[in-house]
Each structure stands twice: as C-alpha cells, then as structure tokens.
Amino acid sequence: MSEEQVLPFLQLSPSSRAKCRKCKKIIEKNDLRVGFPYSFRLPSGEVTQSYRWYHIDCLDRKQLAQLKQGFTKQDAVVTHPKYQQLMKQLEKDKQLQKNLDIFKQFLLDFAKNKNFEFSEEEVLKMGKMQGFTEKQMKTWLKTLYAEGDIYRAKDGIYGLTFGEY
Numbered sequence: 001m002s003e004e005q006v007l008p009f010l011q012l013s014p015s016s017r018a019k020c021r022k023c024k025k026i027i028e029k030n031d032l033r034v035g036f037p038y039s040f041r042l043p044s045g046e047v048t049q050s051y052r053w054y055h056i057d058c059l060d061r062k063q064l065a066q067l068k069q070g071f072t073k074q075d076a077v078v079t080h081p082k083y084q085q086l087m088k089q090l091e092k093d094k095q096l097q098k099n100l101d102i103f104k105q106f107l108l109d110f111a112k113n114k115n116f117e118f119s120e121e122e123v124l125k126m127g128k129m130q131g132f133t134e135k136q137m138k139t140w141l142k143t144l145y146a147e148g149d150i151y152r153a154k155d156g157i158y159g160l161t162f163g164e165y
Helices: 061-069 075-079 081-112 120-129 134-146
Strands: 009-012 032-041 047-055 117-119 150-154 157-160
Touching: 009 075, 032 061, 032 081, 061 081, 075 081, 081 117, 081 120, 081 134, 081 157, 117 120, 120 134, 134 150
Parallel strands: none
Antiparallel strands: 009 032, 032 047, 117 157, 150 157
C-alpha cells in the first residue's frame, strides 16, 4: 500500500447493505453517504483499505473538518439535494473561519497595545468600531477560549496564547 493519503469518499449508496457507523441504521440505496478510509491487515498479512460509511446528517464537527480538507466523489452525487446542502455548510464554515481569522488578527493587534491582556468590554468597544457585532465577537471569544487561543488571566481579563509577541 502506498503512503499517499486517501481522501474521504462521497457516493450514492449502491445498495442497502451498509450501516452508518454513528446511528447504526441502514444507509438506504441511493442515499448520499460518505466513507472515511481505514486500513486493516488481512489474515495473509496483506494490508488493505476499506471505508467506514456515514449518513451525511450523522457527521460530527471533526469529520466535517476532514471533508473541508478535501474529498473525492462519485459524479452522480452532485445532483443530490444533500450534497448541495453539504457544500453550502462547508462554504459557510469556510467563511466563518475566515471571519474568525480576521478577528484573531484584530485581537492580536489590539492586545499588543495592552501588554497582551485585555477585558471583554474593551474588545467589544473597539471591535464595534471595526464593524464587528457584539454577538459575533462574543461567539468568537468563546471559540478562541474553547480552542485555547486565549485564556482568562483574572476577573474579566483575557490573555493571548497565539501570535507573535
């Protein structure tokens, strides 16, 4: 088996034999499904590859992130409504990530002037002047905190764990 990475595969289910690895229900014939590759060793010692199949609606955030990195597809899937829905979701996630990256750069530039510590109130005030909404900024701050990019230094004061200081 070669060292090249095999991408997830989208296809219309050719039969109703496969079960979704998450919900354990049958993936009906002609339903859109995604397969994530895995390797295993046969009794002969040979290493081969197969897919673990999922309903599109059963994918978690980690699997969606894998799809954002790339996938292959059967030509027939592009007309399936769930494929169109998936593409819209991936595009929306891409735009959200782009906006988060813009906010992170704003936050880094802002924090440089504050010895890399800042209050949420200060960020909200300055961010509004940059055109961000309060709701967006609060969501992004929660995301950055959850991902470990910022930390709570003390009561209402945050610090950065990313960027070049």
